[in-house]
Amino acid sequence: MLLLWAVRMVRTGVERAHGARLREALRGARGGTAQMALVGMILAAVLQSSTAVGILAAGFVSSGILTVPTGIAALLGADLGSALVVKILSFDLSGLIPLLLLVGATMFLKFEARTVRQSGRIVLGIAFILLSLQMVGQATEPLRDSSLLPGLLGYLRGDPLTSFLVAAVIAWVVHSSVATVLLFVSFASSGMLPLEVAVPMVLGANLGGGIIAVWLTRGMELEARRIPLGNLIFRGVAAVLLLTVTQIIELPIALLGTTEPVQLVNFHLAFNLALVLLALPFVRPMDRLVQLLLPDRAVETGGDELAPIVSMLDRTSVGIPTVALASTKRELLRMGETVAAMYHPVMELMDGGNLEKIASVRALDDQVNRKHTDIKLFIAEMNRGNLTEREAKLGAGLTDFSITLEHIGDIIAKSLLTLAETRARQNLRFSPEGWLEMCNLHSRVEANLQLALNVLISGDVESARQLVKEKEVMRKLARDSHDRHLQRLCNSHSASIDTSDIHLEIVRALKEINSLLVTVAYPILTESGHLLESRLAQAS
Incomplete structure (x- = not known):
């Protein structure tokens, strides 16, 4: 071991x-x-x-x-x-x-x-x-004198x-x-x-x-x-x-x-x-042989690939707030996993993804939008009943995070994947330094996405604090990447010049996604007294 x-x-x-x-x-x-x-x-x-x-x-x-x-x-x-x-x-x-x-x-x-x-x-x-x-x-040295070993080796x-x-x-x-x-x-x-x-x-x-x-x-x-x-x-x-x-x-x-x-x-x-x-x-x-062994599946044209998975929202529980809120959390987690499935391949698509693959990832945004609408309407229906102040506040927080995930899905579909299409059509190449910076930022945001989903389910204060700290870390990393990119432009790095707009847009989008993820921690930290009302220093 x-x-x-x-x-x-x-x-x-x-x-x-x-x-x-x-x-x-x-x-x-x-x-x-x-x-x-x-x-x-x-x-x-x-x-x-x-x-x-x-x-x-x-x-x-x-x-x-x-x-x-x-x-x-x-x-x-x-x-x-x-x-x-x-x-x-x-x-x-x-x-x-x-x-x-x-x-x-x-x-x-x-x-x-x-x-x-x-x-x-x-x-x-x-x-x-x-x-x-x-x-x-x-x-194993004593095993050499074992009486069992000769028989076993003789059989083998x-x-x-x-x-x-x-x-x-x-x-x-x-x-x-x-x-x-x-x-x-x-x-x-x-x-x-x-x-x-x-x-x-x-x-x-x-x-x-x-x-x-x-x-x-x-x-x-x-x-x-x-x-x-x-x-x-x-x-x-x-x-x-x-x-x-x-x-x-x-x-x-x-x-x-x-x-x-x-x-x-x-x-x-x-x-x-x-x-x-x-x-x-x-x-x-061998490529031809494995294609015969694992043939491509027939493409369905009826749109079934976008059919929603059975919802976790239990309509019969709308009158029972605790059960309704629990089912909403489960559906939000599913929505977050769909967003994560959109986000994960972004850098691979940015580097060399074909337009067909980009389109298939973008199609997931329709699932995210449908889940967002279902959650929003489910919470609205639940709010028509008798809720405690805490239950109403929790429902509002879940609705807000649903809006956040829908916004992240839009950033991926309409910004990052559009940039990937532009890079693919123009056959551009990032500089090795710029690519490494973007990959590191992407990996950090992906880890924070999983942390945000964990905070959503657990409500853990320490995890929420860690998530909020990541906002400042991400701000510094994005700023450093921005400055280094401008320095490469000053040095007339050809790859950096060709992909300058795309690089800056990617860094800006990743920073925005990270900032949106952090919002899931604010209600938890506010309730526990771990969040200040303002970052402004008091006037003297």
Whole structure:
């Protein structure tokens, strides 16, 4: 468990510190399959996860930034990158553990800068990976003298298919092929896992690693799901074929190293390298195959895609204010989730989304408008009954937040998506610095949207205070982005000049959305006495 947690710790540290830059690197590499494979390999080596790269690529395919063949190429390269991580971590680096723990903990605990703290998380994660491998080796050492082990290994020697399938299941369950292969290498180092058993298990781990991305993207659009499916077919066919070959002829694995653990790691690396070289020329035929396996659904013309989901507003409860208000909150939460679904893909659409995808996201605004109207009329009907002062005030607050969400939906549909259309039609490109600033602002507002919905449901004062504080943080970030953009214009940065109006409009819209979200906290803080009536200083 320490090994699994440490691998995840490194990945989350890299994503939090450099996530926007990594996404920029992936979206910027559109030249060809070889280039995409190289970028995927580098990203997977940094993230220590080919699955993370696969999900990123799937998201970009959904928004039209990447094609399915280039996404498959990126995932093939990512598998090679994760194999390189296994190779690096298989060296005896135990002497570095104390130093890595000291440096990582100091960076994480003693510094306030986000990048430094997350870099400390990465260093700590690497230390924990090395420590966990050392602990696994020590803990399993007594098993070598177990009377049960020879019988189990004897069975697995005679049944490589079982070894293969068991390893695939293990890799899928732990959701990390890197951790799974490292575990097998650790067992091999302690003499528990002979090479003839370990080889089928490494092949099985490669199959299981391909299944992970297919499983995690199962709820995405069809185009996004085709990428991990194509990668899984490549990996599965290659693994099964090589497993079959090992039963017919003896592979010269002894040439891959002097010890069995080294041979096992190099075999894993060689398998992924060969797979990239052999599969890259066939990514386009694979695209056609996965289109046959996951065909496009027939387009409905009756407008059913905009049909409202069954409302949470219980008309029979209008005369019971407490129940009516509770059902209103649930419907508002659904309305907020629809707004979040509109907001989430904005930056992907801004970068390379096609007009059809932009139109499909804009269509969600009709659902937001319908929910807003239903909530407004439901609260108005409830107000005709006998309400306490607190119930009337709460109903008014829910109506106000419904208006706020409807306004946010309009900003997304009529401002941000219109800007995305303009960028797409004129084929403009943002400067790397400007794009990074906008992505950071977008991510911050998205987190605040979720916080606002939590505040709506919980009414928690501390969460409401945190949300209001985010307004000042967002104001400063927007101001800094504005100033840096103007500085780039002064320096005659061509990309900044071409996209200047769009950049400033996006920053202004994101700031306005954030300010609207904060309003959900005001009634809670006013009632609890945590909000001043005016920000103006008293005249002397």
